[in-house]
Amino acid sequence: MRTMRGGASMRRQLVSVFIILVAGALVLLAIRSLGSKSRPAVEGIAQTATSQQPKDIFEFERAQARKTTLAGRLGADDGMVAAIFFGGDILGSLEVCGCPKNPLGGAARRQGYIRLFAERYPDVPFLHVDTGSFFSDRADPTTGDLAEDVIVGNEWVIRAYEQMKLDAVNLSYHDLPQLARCFRSEEFRRHVAETPVVRRFLSANVRPREASHASPQPYLLRELSGERLKGRPLRIGFIGVTEAGNYRGREFVVSDPLVAVRSLLPRVRAHADVVVVLAYLSPEMIETLAREVSDVDVILADVGRPLWLQPKAVGRTYVAYSIYQTKFLGELRLYRDEREGRWRVLARYVELDGLIPDDPATEALRAEARRELAAVQRRLAERAMAASRRAQQSASGEGATFVGSRACQPCHASAYTVWTESGHAHAFATLQKAKRENDPQCLGCHVTGYEQPGGFLNVFSTPRLKDVQCEACHGPASRHLEDPTRPYGKVGVPEGCVPCHTRENSPDFEPVSYWAKIKH
Structure with a gap:
């Protein structure tokens, strides 16, 4: 009898232990379930993205310059399943830009790298987007309208982006003066027929005031498929926004970008696995957007200045920034976490220097654009020469x-x-060699007194002021000639050098060694 009672007692203890274990397992599953609901659908790989990125663009450029092989630029095959290439701020120019020793960027190199990527990783699908300020908004000082050469250059950008097959092009406030021309109803129909990329110009917070202008797309959906996606298409939704900036035109209204994203997001989210906002905003507004509209997965941002800002996670959102003038091409890699059913992303940057071969078709288009622009700018220079006589x-x-x-x-x-x-x-x-001797974007750092009273106008009317002469640093000298005892021309180093020898345009600039070459 005692044995039977002992056996029953043991059975009761085993049942109790079993019940406790089952209850614990159910609680653990509930916690995991709740935890998974709070985790983002897309997660940035912060441990590699942020800890290894340099603190500013100069350090970044120097670090990248040490990668001297194309294999180093293309990066390792780290299991990515898709990619998004992004750039911005080309300012109406398809050319390389910077010191002749190491010019960077340019549409032909940009497309050349993407072609190399496609050859290296043929099973990785990709998209190519622009974050904004792809047009120039430089005005003719005599009329206040876009300068004639600016209009011509901007039209060539449209043709280039059509040829390069950009998937989404975000509109910044700098782009709106040109947009006012090419989105007029008749012009828009012509562009749709000749360069359908205009249908992929997008903005959620730019709308025309009148029906005489077409309206940009508020968002775009793109679907990627390929071997690495294992038969499951990846749907990406793009929303574009800009700040109002200094836009004072009458053709468009620029509304609150945060309100625009917030109102569109449910509609885009319903059809997209990953939601990407292309944002031409201040750094502070980008942070606010990421924190207040938390269901955005990725922000590809453009701050419109030559800053290097590290990719980072802001709440649930991964933020990566375009490099000014696309001297470095952004490459957002996407990875699928099969175990947890989420997407991971990592941004890397590729220096577009002479190591990157030009894409032949894009280079041919750039050369044709340069020939037409050179002719227009020469005509404008001759017109300025006539005005200068007065x-x-x-x-x-x-x-x-x-x-x-x-x-x-x-x-x-x-x-x-x-x-x-x-x-x-x-x-x-160096400008003449590149056929850019009349290009206002370049002249300021290659002549003396450009855009200053009595300074360089063009090589026809003021040839004595071409090149970077004494007065480019020391200032106009006529008063000094009249009275050499007058205080004149003191210039500090490096503060007198950095207006032109910027980190972006002259990445090899180092004040001590450079000053030694011209010390006087």
């Missing part, structure tokens, strides 16, 4: 005018000799 020797605020370096030689012979043997004395030749 306003010879305009004075600066102190009444001083530019006289040219030859006027400095009699008293400063040794300094003049140093200058003639320096790169500054041949700065204009």
